Amino acid sequence: MREPVLAFDGVRFRYGPRAPWVLDGVSLDVREGEALGLVGPNAAGKTTILRLATGFVRPDAGAVRLFGRPVAEWSRREAARRVALVPQEAPLGLPFRAGEVVLMGRAPHLPGLGFEGEADIAAAAAAMTRAGVRHLADRPVDALSGGERRRVLLARALAQGARLLLLDEPASHLDLGHQHALVDLVRGLVAEGAAVVAVWHDLTLAAAASDRLALLSGGRVAASGSPESVLTPATIAAAYGCEVLVDRHPITGRPRVTIAGATNGRDTVRRA
Amino acid sequence: MTVLDRPAPIVRHRGPLPLPAVGLAAAVCLVCALLGLGYGASELGPIDVLGLAWRAATGQPVDALAATIVLELRLPRVLAAMLVGAALAASGAVFQGLLRNPLADPYVVGVSSGAAAGAVLAICLGATGRWFGLPVVPASAFAGGLAAILVVDRIASAAPASRALGTVLAGVVLSSLASAVIMLLITASPDPFVRGSLVWLMGDFGMVTPDGLPVLAGAVALGLAGVYAASRTLNLLALGDEAAHALGVEPGPARRRLFVLASLLTGVAVAAVGVVSFVGLIVPHAVRFVLGADHRRLVPFSAAFGGAFVVLADLVARVVAAPAELPIGAVTALCGAPFFLWLLVRRLPHA
Numbered sequence A: 001m002r003e004p005v006l007a008f009d010g011v012r013f014r015y016g017p018r019a020p021w022v023l024d025g026v027s028l029d030v031r032e033g034e035a036l037g038l039v040g041p042n043a044a045g046k047t048t049i050l051r052l053a054t055g056f057v058r059p060d061a062g063a064v065r066l067f068g069r070p071v072a073e074w075s076r077r078e079a080a081r082r083v084a085l086v087p088q089e090a091p092l093g094l095p096f097r098a099g100e101v102v103l104m105g106r107a108p109h110l111p112g113l114g115f116e117g118e119a120d121i122a123a124a125a126a127a128m129t130r131a132g133v134r135h136l137a138d139r140p141v142d143a144l145s146g147g148e149r150r151r152v153l154l155a156r157a158l159a160q161g162a163r164l165l166l167l168d169e170p171a172s173h174l175d176l177g178h179q180h181a182l183v184d185l186v187r188g189l190v191a192e193g194a195a196v197v198a199v200w201h202d203l204t205l206a207a208a209a210s211d212r213l214a215l216l217s218g219g220r221v222a223a224s225g226s227p228e229s230v231l232t233p234a235t236i237a238a239a240y241g242c243e244v245l246v247d248r249h250p251i252t253g254r255p256r257v258t259i260a261g262a263t264n265g266r267d268t269v270r271r272a
Numbered sequence B: 001m002t003v004l005d006r007p008a009p010i011v012r013h014r015g016p017l018p019l020p021a022v023g024l025a026a027a028v029c030l031v032c033a034l035l036g037l038g039y040g041a042s043e044l045g046p047i048d049v050l051g052l053a054w055r056a057a058t059g060q061p062v063d064a065l066a067a068t069i070v071l072e073l074r075l076p077r078v079l080a081a082m083l084v085g086a087a088l089a090a091s092g093a094v095f096q097g098l099l100r101n102p103l104a105d106p107y108v109v110g111v112s113s114g115a116a117a118g119a120v121l122a123i124c125l126g127a128t129g130r131w132f133g134l135p136v137v138p139a140s141a142f143a144g145g146l147a148a149i150l151v152v153d154r155i156a157s158a159a160p161a162s163r164a165l166g167t168v169l170a171g172v173v174l175s176s177l178a179s180a181v182i183m184l185l186i187t188a189s190p191d192p193f194v195r196g197s198l199v200w201l202m203g204d205f206g207m208v209t210p211d212g213l214p215v216l217a218g219a220v221a222l223g224l225a226g227v228y229a230a231s232r233t234l235n236l237l238a239l240g241d242e243a244a245h246a247l248g249v250e251p252g253p254a255r256r257r258l259f260v261l262a263s264l265l266t267g268v269a270v271a272a273v274g275v276v277s278f279v280g281l282i283v284p285h286a287v288r289f290v291l292g293a294d295h296r297r298l299v300p301f302s303a304a305f306g307g308a309f310v311v312l313a314d315l316v317a318r319v320v321a322a323p324a325e326l327p328i329g330a331v332t333a334l335c336g337a338p339f340f341l342w343l344l345v346r347r348l349p350h351a
Helices: A046-054 A076-082 A098-109 A118-130 A146-159 A176-191 A203-209 A233-240 B019-038 B046-057 B064-098 B111-124 B136-158 B160-188 B210-229 B231-237 B241-246 B251-273 B279-291 B295-319 B328-347
Strands: A006-013 A023-030 A034-039 A061-066 A083-086 A164-168 A195-199 A212-217 A220-225 A243-248 A255-261
Touching: A006 A046, A023 A034, A023 A046, A023 A061, A023 A195, A023 A212, A023 A220, A034 A046, A034 A176, A034 A203, A046 A061, A046 A083, A046 A164, A046 A195, A046 B241, A076 A083, A076 A098, A083 A146, A083 B241, A098 A118, A098 A146, A098 B231, A118 A146, A146 A164, A146 A176, A176 A195, A176 A203, A195 A203, A203 A255, A212 A233, A220 A233, A233 A243, B019 B046, B019 B064, B019 B295, B046 B064, B064 B210, B064 B231, B064 B251, B064 B279, B064 B295, B111 B136, B111 B160, B111 B251, B136 B160, B136 B210, B136 B251, B210 B231, B210 B251, B210 B295, B231 B241, B231 B251, B231 B295, B241 B251, B279 B295, B279 B328, B295 B328
Parallel strands: A034 A195, A034 A212, A083 A164, A164 A195
Antiparallel strands: A006 A023, A006 A061, A212 A220, A243 A255
16 A cells, blocks of 8 residues: 555644634545545635645644655655645735746745746646646736636646645636536546545535545544545535435436535534 | 747746846936936036046046035935835835735835834934944834834734735834834934934935945845845745745745845835835836736846935935925825825725
């Protein structure tokens, strides 16, 4: 069995000493050539898992390992060559052009004061083509639509050339066609041997893009395994407080989740 | 595939410094310096200055009085103006990038006033010399400016959603506080010279002495080199702390390092000539409009054009009401304040 690219072992985390636990004993791992989907209700700790994986925040207990080494032992630049992140939001304010933002994905590969060379430009151009934003290169990012901006950030992560990609709600703001392209892109990356950890809100998309799912609820992994085993009406009702139908996608055969009606209001969902 | 089919390059500018812009910046700086040297209280004009320089260069005898006026009165002032302008414009570019806020500038975020309060405090305490070899007034100005930006950044970080607005509001309040402290110190000072001087609040190149130039030049060179070395990091920080972290930068230390450098630049500029407002706002904006947002170009060109801009503003301050002199800060505020309001109105829906 190959060494996991990313492994969480009994991780507990909270934002401050008196805050409630965001993660309360989470264990999971992902290997090369595998896509792990993180699903679960709002505030279940999905984004926090990605922040722990990059080392942006440190666990209060338990261990987070990247390529077998504790996250804290990696130098920032070394880690950034192996792990790329598409954050949920990108603060704007300065009128960088999309091409410049994608090229910044090459930063961890450049020497201290260096400028990007031909290889970096080529990598950034290829990443933009792959994310479908090549034509936006000369547009200021603050003038792009939400979905276009998501795809520019995706291109930046691809340009980074990392073996582990962390995607925080990559499908948000994307239209139907681009959601489909995103799933294809994730499957393509996995086929090339990359590891992908992605947060999804749409369970059908999560099932289509992921080899395994981890359903988080109240800071714990409520269910994990193949999409078929995780996405059952019972587990979904327990986590989301919402009744669903689960059937098979007529073409791909993967689970398809349809909302059937709420059994109880969201506010009554018990949170740990 | 024909040339027309080939996709456009993904970035417009490659490499550090586009040569036409370097040439233009150098020419603008030279012309502004010549104008600055060529006008003043005496009749000596730019042509006379050029002639003087030519005779000196070719070893012909030169008029001693004219040489004294140019070399000892005008040259220190032009050099100081260029250094102060470069320092303020570069630190403006840094604050705009770090705070991800195009409204930021050393004056708007309260660093200039904090630095002025630091300088005035040192002067009122009589600490105008050196302490362990460090010139106390610029050092105290640097500390005041750094304290101001750390407070403003802490306040603005508390409400990330309205960070742009929070920065500006906290900066304005801190500026008023620092100005009040300055007023208090000046009024309470037993020294009649200090008591009479409100120059700290509006800037005055009459304060420049040739002895102060080496400290100013050294600190500005150090600050500019440090900021230029960190300019790619500044690009990444402008994308957000989490993105910068994922791209290989430890955001906390990098931000603190840049705050220190920008406060150093602003502090020594303020210690030399008082508060010169809005230079750090206007100049980086104009440069960004032409050359784009990449700090590797923005920082050096802002420094060059900032220097030229302040030399011109000082010239205006000297000639517009001659023989009286306007405070330099009044000239830059007359240009900068309307520009700031225009930016604010344009950005309000997004802020």
